[in-house]
Amino acid sequence: MTLLHLEGVTRTVQLIDAPPLTILSGVDLEVNVGDRVSIVGRSGSGKTTLLNLLGLLDNPTSGTMLFEDRPVQSLSSGARDRLRGREVGFIFQQFNLLQGRTALENVMTPLLYAEGRQFWKRARIATEMLERVGLGDRLGSLPDRLSGGEQQRVAIARALVRGPRLILADEPTGALDLETGETVMDLIDQVATESGAALVTITHDPAIAARATRHLRLDHGVLQSTSTVPA
Amino acid sequence: MKRVVSNLVGAVIEAWQEVRIHKTRVMLSLIGVAVAVCAITTVVGLGGVAQQATIEQSERSGGRAASLYLSASMNDGSTPTGMPEIWRTALERYQIDYASRVVNTSQTVQFADGAVPVQTIGVDPPYGTMHRITLEEGTWFTDGDQTRLAPAVLINSIFWDRLGRPDLRTHPTTTLVGERTTTAVVTGVYPSLSWETEPAMYMLADALTAISPVVTDPNLQQFGPPSYELWVPVDVSEQLVTALQRDVQGALGSDAFVQVNRQDYAAYQNGDPYLSLKLTVGAIAGLVLLLGALGLVNIALVTLKQRIREIGIRRSFGATAGRVFFAVMMESVVATVVAGIVGVIAAVLIVKNPIVENFISQGQVADFPPFPVEAAILGLVCATVVGALAGLIPALVAVRVKVIDAIRY
Structure with a gap:
């Protein structure tokens, strides 16, 4: 089932004293449920802009972008926010945990924007999620009391707590040592597989990229498929 | 939702x-x-x-809202003789529980250092509630005080000081000097106001008139005829003013001058x-x-x-x-x-x-x-x-x- 469909997507930004800058040009991409996609590219190649588009944080300048067959450009801002909260989970390089909040409160944060059972049972759901990533004994710990690997595991739990169908990981191991990075990626793969979510990873690290089944390269805003490994 | x-x-x-x-x-x-x-x-x-x-x-000082004041005198200035009966009839007719006669007079009291005229107010028992009188010692007049042989008096604290602040449980007495000397029992003490310097006291109106009868001759009156006070519901006060005026005037005839009006603080305050x-x-x-x-x-x-x-x-x-x-x-x-x-x-x-x-x-x-x-x-x-x-x-x-x-x- 197609989750994301991009066809001829471009993203340009208006500069004040210069002609418009094209960051992404003619991007065609299809992400299906359960896909493992890695996107590599040099700094400034447009990786983060593409991730923002995929995560509904930004709108394409032109082209077609469908999320579950719905054109995202026609969605209202609020509808896009709600769709993002429900279907997309972000894992950031710098973890982006909320300071001053415990691990449990951080994981509960996305559930504050949910409805029904997810909202009212948020403490229990968040606790179960933290137990799944092996932090059942660190529920009350503040981020500055956790190691880098533990912080990223909290971030993973937070990204997955609403059961998204698309996980977007932006350099998820960039701030971790090699060994911890491997462990974290194993965890992301495992949790994504269990939940059946698609995983799109942006990375510089060839070893991390090699874990995916589809390998894409962004070069000067143009997306190229480099290889596909049979699942 | x-x-x-x-x-x-x-x-x-x-x-x-x-x-x-x-x-x-x-x-x-x-x-x-x-x-x-x-x-x-x-x-x-x-x-x-x-x-x-x-x-x-x-x-x-002026009574609670709404306090009505009734005064009656004959056109020649004398006190109407039938007033007590007319007053009782009016209270029964309109079912007014809080009402009191007010007799202002001066009663000579024998202190240890001599006899002194003391400002005295004769009232009925409801007066204490109508004027929010609080006592330092003892209790306000009750109906039982009406039948005392030795009249009860409530004195101010200056009076009490002059008596030497006796314990009220010992039933202290004071001597009222007049046509016939009377011994009164002090049953309560009320605080003197800040500007008061002289002794003062309350007595029940009947007891007061018993020891110094009401003077009806205007030439001999020192403080004028008694006035009458009523504490009534505010919403019916205007109708009662009219009704009392009509009833009392009717009972006393055209030779009398009757005045009923409202004088409490709320009557003047907006x-x-x-x-x-x-x-x-x-x-x-x-x-x-x-x-x-x-x-x-x-x-x-x-x-x-x-x-x-x-x-x-x-x-x-x-x-x-x-x-x-x-x-x-x-x-x-x-x-x-x-x-x-x-x-x-x-x-x-x-x-x-x-x-x-x-x-x-x-x-x-x-x-x-x-x-x-x-x-x-x-x-x-x-x-x-x-x-x-x-x-x-x-x-x-x-x-x-x-x-x-x-x-x-």
């Missing part, structure tokens, strides 16, 4: 977390708000006590006498509240800069712009409501403090009013409004944050 409820609860939870995490900052920014709310609430609360003090003071004071202090408290709100806006804007990344992260997890706006505004509202509650609690502690109560009432209040609920509500409403207004600007700034930039801030 489900979404509205969870959004509302979620925003309040977010706001409370924010207030809890940044409690030092929040507390510092809210001191002004708490002080202003406390001031506004205290002013309204103490205003109520001061107003009650004034009312009770007025009621002691509105709240403390309104100007309340408005002045309220305006000052309003300015303090405004300054507190400005401090709140200032600190909220400064800290918002530090929170841009957090807002971006929340947006990435599904927080809509409306939700961010509401949550940031709610932070301000939740914080000021907490400050408001603290301010109101402080105001209650101030207003209901016995030292403050005595200072404001100056000993003039017997029935202290409860802490006015409207004052507490006013304080909380002020706090909430200030919180909403102070939260508006930071909330607008928070909504304008670009999510992509905020995440990488």
Whole structure:
């Protein structure tokens, strides 16, 4: 089932004293449920802009972008926010945990924007999620009391707590040592597989990229498929 | 509907977390708000006590609302002889329980250092309730005192001092000098007013007239004929004035001059006498509240800069712009409501403090009013409004944050 469909997507930004800058040009991409996609590219190649588009944080300048067959450009801002909260989970390089909040409160944060059972049972759901990533004994710990690997595991739990169908990981191991990075990626793969979510990873690290089944390269805003490994 | 409820609860939870995490900052920014709310609430609360003090003071001298005064005299100035019967009939007809004759006279009293004329007021037992008379010692007249062989007297504290402040349990007596000397029993002592310098006393009207009969000849009268007082419901007071005037005039005939009118404080008073004071202090408290709100806006804007990344992260997890706006505004509202509650609690502690109560009432209040609920509500409403207004600007700034930039801030 197609989750994301991009066809001829471009993203340009208006500069004040210069002609418009094209960051992404003619991007065609299809992400299906359960896909493992890695996107590599040099700094400034447009990786983060593409991730923002995929995560509904930004709108394409032109082209077609469908999320579950719905054109995202026609969605209202609020509808896009709600769709993002429900279907997309972000894992950031710098973890982006909320300071001053415990691990449990951080994981509960996305559930504050949910409805029904997810909202009212948020403490229990968040606790179960933290137990799944092996932090059942660190529920009350503040981020500055956790190691880098533990912080990223909290971030993973937070990204997955609403059961998204698309996980977007932006350099998820960039701030971790090699060994911890491997462990974290194993965890992301495992949790994504269990939940059946698609995983799109942006990375510089060839070893991390090699874990995916589809390998894409962004070069000067143009997306190229480099290889596909049979699942 | 489900979404509205969870959004509302979620925003309040977010706001409370924010207030809890940044409690030092929040507390510092809210001191002004708490002080202003406390001031506004205290002013309204103490205003109520001061107003009650004034009312009770007025009621002691002029009677409670509505007090009717009836006077009757013949056209030649003499006292009408049939008045006692006419008075009783009127009270029975209109079922008036609180009524009293008032006879002002001077009674010579024998003290250890000589006989002294003492201002004496002859009354009926309901007079004490009608004029809120409180006693330092003993009890007010009861119907049982009417049948005493030795009349009961209630004396002021100056009188009591001159007697040597005897213990009332020993049934102290005093000698009333007149055509025939009478021994009276002191059954109570009431506090002298601050401007009083001479002894004074109350006696039951019947006992007083028994020892010094009413003088009907106007040339021999020292204090004029007795007057009559009635405490009646305010809403029927005007009809009763007309009815009593008609009945008494009818009973005494055209040779009599009858006057019934209302003379209590409420008959002359329009509105709240403390309104100007309340408005002045309220305006000052309003300015303090405004300054507190400005401090709140200032600190909220400064800290918002530090929170841009957090807002971006929340947006990435599904927080809509409306939700961010509401949550940031709610932070301000939740914080000021907490400050408001603290301010109101402080105001209650101030207003209901016995030292403050005595200072404001100056000993003039017997029935202290409860802490006015409207004052507490006013304080909380002020706090909430200030919180909403102070939260508006930071909330607008928070909504304008670009999510992509905020995440990488």
